[in-house]
Amino acid sequence: MKIVFHGAAGEVTGSCTQVTSETANFLVDCGMFQGGREAYAKNVSALSFDVRALDFVVLTHAHIDHAGLLPRLAMLGFRGPIYATPATIDLVSVLLQDSAHIQEKESEWQLRRQHRNSGKARAMQAPLYTVTQAQAVLGQLRAVDYGESFEPAAGVRCRLRNSGHILGSAIVELWLSEKDTTRKLVFSGDLGQPQRPVLCDPEWIEEADAVFIESTYGNRLHRPLTETEDEIVEAFTSTLHERGGNVIIPSFAVGRTQEMLFVIADLVRRGRLSPLTVYVDSPMASTATQITLRHQTLLDAETLDLLDWQRAHPEAVRVQFVADAEESIRLNEVRSGAVILSASGMCDAGRIKHHLQHNLPRPECTVLITGFQAVGTLGRRLVDGARLVRLFGEPTPVRAAIRTIGGLSAHADQAALLAWLGGFAHAPQRTFIMHGEAATSAAFADRVRERLGWAQVEVAHPEQSYEL
Incomplete structure (x- = not known):
């Protein structure tokens, strides 16, 4: 053999x-x-x-x-x-x-x-x-x-x-x-x-x-989930309420997006975050979320409980799935208070590149890295501290806060x-x-x-x- x-x-x-x-x-x-x-x-x-x-x-x-x-x-x-x-x-x-x-x-x-x-x-x-x-x-x-x-x-x-x-x-x-x-x-x-x-x-x-x-x-070793939750709460609070910026989350459409939606909703349910709107700007992530909901027998008990709570409190976490390109472009006009999950998770393709182009130069914003970034990817360069990156062939300064959340791997x-x-x-x-x-x-x-x-x-x- x-x-x-x-x-x-x-x-x-x-x-x-x-x-x-x-x-x-x-x-x-x-x-x-x-x-x-x-x-x-x-x-x-x-x-x-x-x-x-x-x-x-x-x-x-x-x-x-x-x-x-x-x-x-x-x-x-x-x-x-x-x-x-x-x-x-x-x-x-x-x-x-x-x-x-x-x-x-x-x-x-x-x-x-x-x-x-x-x-x-x-x-x-x-x-x-x-x-x-x-x-x-x-x-x-x-x-x-x-x-x-x-x-x-x-x-x-x-x-x-x-x-x-x-x-x-x-x-x-x-x-x-x-x-x-x-x-x-x-x-x-x-x-x-x-x-x-x-x-x-x-x-x-x-x-x-x-x-x-x-x-x-x-x-x-990964950070404990409790520490990860503390970091997310601090990043959201300091960015959205203190500095008045946006939180941009490069997110793998399958798995990580659904997990982030769970964590955010759970933090709102427990009163650690205020009610908010989350934009999921990835057609694939939208479809993957629908597929996840079709396979509920594969989900754990905590997630099923949270889904029941979300249905009973739809105003607490308003999830907006961004469908077409025009709607995605309009998100780039939002200067404050937006939480945007977008693919690809390593920042090398897809709509996330546009959101980075518009938010990386702004010191009031935060880019939240929640997944593995392979060597050579744009996400890895951001994690490694690059102060200037190229997007669509143009130089883009990195002034936004780059925060790595390791406990959600x-x-x-x-x-x-x-x-x-x-x-x-x-x-x-x-x-x-x-x-x-x-x-x-x-x-x-x-x-x-x-x-x-x-x-x-x-x-x-x-x-x-x-x-x-």
Whole structure:
């Protein structure tokens, strides 16, 4: 049995792991590389193996860094099924089409800018795939419920378990049979932080021959939720009431937007924030919120209670979903008192760039960073203290307050990752650390060896073949 990491090895994005046994050849995830100027070239050259020989794909969740190259996989000749939970299929249908739309618009903008600056077109980045191609791959998606055992190929049995990361996210259990031997592989996918709002906690797995675990935050601990709430209250109060500015929140459309709406509503319910209006300026986030409400069986008890309270007190937190571009543009005229959640979460595309362009130069405003910012992204540059950034090709001074709220991460921190691994009854024969920046993954591997006493712990390397 052979394992090859085509992405998320020594970095966070581009999750794509190929497993080849005597009877099957398949992928766990097929994600897009994100962050930095080199990401486009990496996405173009990704999937350089024979994708037509793949039997199937199993998808852990809908985020673009795990599912974003599925249309390109189909373009290159893959015709097999793609297995995922029903909620993941609902979300990925939206995310892939939105990703394609953004790519098409970015290419159009580049072309217009080149014509404007030089009078003639020069080399530009073509979309990795079009909206039509994104729609085409949706026909290959196959829904599988949590806990349902299925056989996607000869000699392979699979089961998806709740990972608590985003709606529909899954841990993948795989039993692969070769000759008279059956080995169990477990892919954590992205694990959620326990006791987080909205979703249920990750499920425990007890047995595995090989474990593949993410390490996004494998070298640090998240702040307690109580401290995070204090920071949000202070940021909202000082910005909206004392300085008279706006609060701009770059927010991932799937997961983080819904979580922020929960936290804000809960703080209003408890009297820690005054009644307010929140603008959700992302068509995809609006759709993702509707999808979340359709899958209420996946929500935790606290969230269901808060939904009941919100229905009874609609004036307390007025959530306005911004639909069209004209309405979004009008938000840029609001100079005070606005709370705007907008995508993308790493500030590299979408409507958030317009809100940053209008609010970053204003010292009375606050940009609230609530999620992971990959190296090379605009969000990462803001977190790292940049005082000047470029938006739409123009320099934009950073005078607004940049505040990072770490306690809302959708990823498990080091303690939670170690606790999840500690749920295995016995040490796996092999453990692979993936989906983390190189230094983070190495540090987490050391902690696994120290805390759990597991000997065979390895940091995944890109395009290296591992024999099991």
